[in-house]
Amino acid sequence: MMQDIKKWAFGSLWLFILTIPFLGIINALYFLVSLIVLAILWFIYKPFEQNILDVQSKLLQLPMPSIRWSLYFVIAILVLILPFISDQYITNVATSAITYIVLALGLNIVVGFAGLLDLGYVAFYAVGAYSYALLSTKAGLSFWAVLPLSAIMAAIFGIILGFPTLRLRGDYLAIVTLGFGEMIRITLNNWDSVTGGPNGILNIKGPATLGLSFSQPHHYYYLIIIIGIFTIFAVNRLNNSRIGRAWVAIREDEIAAEAMGINIVKMKLLAFALGASFAGIAGGFFASKMKFVSPESFTFFESVIILCMVVLGGMGSIPGVILGAVVLIILPESLRGFQNYRMIIFGAAMVLIMLFRPQGFIGGVRRRLELHPEDEKILKQETESLYDVKQK
Amino acid sequence: MMLNKNNILLETKNITKTFGGIHAIEDVNLHINKGEINALIGPNGAGKTTLFNCITGFYPPTKGRIIFNGEDITGLKPHQIAETGMARTFQNIRLFAEMTVMENILIGSQCRYRMTLLGAILNDKRTKNEEREISRKALQYLRFTGLSKFANHLARNLSYGDQRRLELARALATEPKLLLLDEPAAGMNLNETKGLMELIKKIKDEEITILLIEHDMRMVMKIADTITVLDHGIKIAEGTPKEVQKNEKVIEAYIGRRRRTA
Numbered sequence A: 001m002m003q004d005i006k007k008w009a010f011g012s013l014w015l016f017i018l019t020i021p022f023l024g025i026i027n028a029l030y031f032l033v034s035l036i037v038l039a040i041l042w043f044i045y046k047p048f049e050q051n052i053l054d055v056q057s058k059l060l061q062l063p064m065p066s067i068r069w070s071l072y073f074v075i076a077i078l079v080l081i082l083p084f085i086s087d088q089y090i091t092n093v094a095t096s097a098i099t100y101i102v103l104a105l106g107l108n109i110v111v112g113f114a115g116l117l118d119l120g121y122v123a124f125y126a127v128g129a130y131s132y133a134l135l136s137t138k139a140g141l142s143f144w145a146v147l148p149l150s151a152i153m154a155a156i157f158g159i160i161l162g163f164p165t166l167r168l169r170g171d172y173l174a175i176v177t178l179g180f181g182e183m184i185r186i187t188l189n190n191w192d193s194v195t196g197g198p199n200g201i202l203n204i205k206g207p208a209t210l211g212l213s214f215s216q217p218h219h220y221y222y223l224i225i226i227i228g229i230f231t232i233f234a235v236n237r238l239n240n241s242r243i244g245r246a247w248v249a250i251r252e253d254e255i256a257a258e259a260m261g262i263n264i265v266k267m268k269l270l271a272f273a274l275g276a277s278f279a280g281i282a283g284g285f286f287a288s289k290m291k292f293v294s295p296e297s298f299t300f301f302e303s304v305i306i307l308c309m310v311v312l313g314g315m316g317s318i319p320g321v322i323l324g325a326v327v328l329i330i331l332p333e334s335l336r337g338f339q340n341y342r343m344i345i346f347g348a349a350m351v352l353i354m355l356f357r358p359q360g361f362i363g364g365v366r367r368r369l370e371l372h373p374e375d376e377k378i379l380k381q382e383t384e385s386l387y388d389v390k391q392k
Numbered sequence B: 001m002m003l004n005k006n007n008i009l010l011e012t013k014n015i016t017k018t019f020g021g022i023h024a025i026e027d028v029n030l031h032i033n034k035g036e037i038n039a040l041i042g043p044n045g046a047g048k049t050t051l052f053n054c055i056t057g058f059y060p061p062t063k064g065r066i067i068f069n070g071e072d073i074t075g076l077k078p079h080q081i082a083e084t085g086m087a088r089t090f091q092n093i094r095l096f097a098e099m100t101v102m103e104n105i106l107i108g109s110q111c112r113y114r115m116t117l118l119g120a121i122l123n124d125k126r127t128k129n130e131e132r133e134i135s136r137k138a139l140q141y142l143r144f145t146g147l148s149k150f151a152n153h154l155a156r157n158l159s160y161g162d163q164r165r166l167e168l169a170r171a172l173a174t175e176p177k178l179l180l181l182d183e184p185a186a187g188m189n190l191n192e193t194k195g196l197m198e199l200i201k202k203i204k205d206e207e208i209t210i211l212l213i214e215h216d217m218r219m220v221m222k223i224a225d226t227i228t229v230l231d232h233g234i235k236i237a238e239g240t241p242k243e244v245q246k247n248e249k250v251i252e253a254y255i256g257r258r259r260r261t262a
Ligand SMILES: Nc1ncnc2c1ncn2[C@@H]1O[C@H](COP(=O)(O)OP(=O)(O)OP(=O)(O)O)[C@@H](O)[C@H]1O
Pocket: B019, B022, B023, B024, B042, B043, B044, B045, B046, B047, B048, B049, B050, B051, B091
């Protein structure tokens, strides 16, 4: 409790002082007041936190699958009819949000599951986008042929990055991956004859199918929904598989994982390659939608934002990462009215979340394993009989 | 000690490991018979853990060969050695802290199954059946080690003694022929040590050979069939507990060390 009060006091004061030069003293004071209001709300919420967490983990865990499914159902309907109940602007924002969901889920494989801190993830997004741009403009291939090729190209680059960094961990890995990301961007910027340098590549063809050529925002919106569903499905399956478990084991303790027969080299490279391939798909989609790619879209800042989505949402948790991506795209958009304060509020929100929920929105809730019903019964009986013995 | 060639599960030939100038172990020849409990003892810094690390592939030995189950396994990677049928625990517990107890054991029991990307994503019938076998095995080892009631607890929330037990369960789940335990009783109270001894005997009854590093002499003398003594990286004695207890060099190594540290 005291600790929390201290955290709030220092945090608010620090943000207050930091914002004076931007906002002027009066506005900064308003800002401070709103922080204090937030703090009070926090302390009202705090005593109920355990209850809320319990409810949350119950919702995420066993019973009431019907509630969970109806929730998913409602979200699915809303997502599907969005272009009809809103305008083009919102459809575009939603398209971008789902693109980032794909990116964040891909990065989540590397950072969240396998525990490899990658600060150059945007490089694979760039490789995907440029692969698409080049194959589409120079080789004249169609969208459906190029998209998988973008994924494969990005996966190859993932392995190229993975090899020299296999022995690195934590900070060292972060620095090397950061360098790799910049290297790709600088190469794209300077290799004029192929990439068009800072001018980028223009006139990229969009997808076309069954006589429909994609021109409207909602065409792309439905396309990215299909890509997004595929990504969520694949990443979820991976998470619940032997491969997913092996990744988490490596994240938790590499040496113990090796002693348990896990091939660390193979699994790390697989994580890099798969993570990158989702970025490659997102990159291909991005190029086809924008009709234009240039190195500007693939700066270090992008890597940071995608990483924030993963960390903020809750590392390793798929719903968490999805929520993180949605919040980080929608929050800055919805703050457009605040003009200059936008990034400050955004930054402040991030700092506060990390101070008070370091595990992210939906992190730290380890899902209970779903066993075969029969095995589940056996386990339950056994657990109960053990407790019986204890009580006697 | 019987040295029946067909009965030897693990043999090290002149294993040597140096770190810079330090000879952590030197020319150690070890013979481990199938089905026995073997203890590896010696004062602190004698090189016991280093020998474990060489056998399980974590350190490449500077010199020497390791023969396991008739095969030369020198130079294999730790994960390959695990596949040949060796499992170990660590002196300082190494669990997957943020995974549940069940998941920790699943990592062990999935060791005997192939991991394929296609299988993971399609989740086909075969993958499903294998998954079920894996979790059945894990449940079996949960029961065997008495951890069933903690199945869904995070590993880091277990008590110290239970964490040691879990590390053992996880190693057992890989279905090893040889189990290497590095000071399993360290830090345990009397009750926990007693439980552990019973568990080790139960493992022996399953026809799993055990190599055990242990400082608790009472425990070693009670459960070991044979004992190997290391001092300053050199094997100074081997034999039955009775033989080793009477060995002059062993007494010298232990008492000498005690005098030095006192
Ligand atoms: N990775 C390493 N690098 C350098 N020296 C090492 C390394 N590992 C072990 N040593 C040295 O090798 C010697 C033997 O260490 P080892 O850990 O094998 O002893 P031990 O018998 O397991 O002791 P304890 O009973 O304290 O666990 C020690 O002198 C130690 O300092």
